Amino acid sequence: MKQNLTTIGFDADDTLWQNEEFFRLTQDHFAALLSDYADPDHLSERLLQAERKNLGQYGFGIKGFVLSMIETAIEVTDKTVPATVISQIIEAGQEMLRHPIHLLPHAEETVGKLAERFKLVLITKGDLLHQEQKLAQSGLGEMFDAVEIVSDKTPQTYIRAFMRHGDGPDRAMMVGNSMKSDVVPAIDAGGWGVHVPARYEWEMEKADAPEGHPRFRVLKDLGALPSLLDALGL
Structure with missing residues (x-):
């Protein structure tokens, strides 16, 4: 039946x-902030590794993405990333959270x-x-x-x-x-x-x-x- x-x-x-488009734009901004320390492809690979590792702790979403970006920035700069860069990463995440729905x-x-x-x-x-x-x-x-x-x-x-x-x-x-x-x-x-x-x-x-x-x-x-x-x- x-x-x-x-x-x-x-x-x-x-x-x-829309969602992933805003993640891509933020990731491009992240790459520009760290351009003196890593090329975009390498940085993207490192960020993906961090996201994959952190999913079990942070789950899916913007907050986990921002924490993974900060962790990646610390690692690729050997812990010398300027506080101003960390601040701009946080601001980028806050902008994502405020972005209107399309x-x-x-x-x-x-x-x-x-x-x-x-x-x-x-x-x-x-x-x-x-x-x-x-x-x-x-x-x-x-x-x-x-x-x-x-x-x-x-x-x-x-x-x-x-x-x-x-x-x-x-x-x-x-x-x-x-x-x-x-x-x-x-x-x-x-x-x-x-x-x-x-x-x-x-x-x-x-x-x-x-x-x-x-x-x-x-x-x-x-x-x-x-x-x-x-x-x-x-």
Whole structure:
């Protein structure tokens, strides 16, 4: 017996609104601040190493990114980084936290349209306070039936979320820009995984696509999601 889709999960950063672009701009500024100590490619590698190492302690988000930049600056300068540079790194992070939300194309219309037919759940990683602030600024909050701000996204994350807010993962779909966090674990949980690639992809969010899986789809943008659901008879 066919089980119809009842619940759709949406990622937030770089799915509904821009995010990674601001990280890239800040990283460029970071490279300029430390240009006397390291070339941009080497600095980028060192920063990525620091982020990877610190994820377990700091989690995802701007605050952990800033702490990793400071740690990298201290290391590449052999602990001689000027206090003025540390101050500018902190200011750059504060500017990121203050940056207004820029919705991605079709986000508002698509979420609003699907809210009439499905139970919608926002499932996002990151700092609790900042993610709540961004959702409030986005104007999309009222369209979601539930919000889950999580430390990581695993198959168990989606099983729990879709059991709590829906009819289980087999009757749910996750939509997001990250193959590693949004698509693959949602499919492994038993749901649908829809990839909507963003302009920029964080190195730590890369993963192989589950090509050939019957519940995997790729869309060029969120505007194509309602038509996909109609075509699949969901």
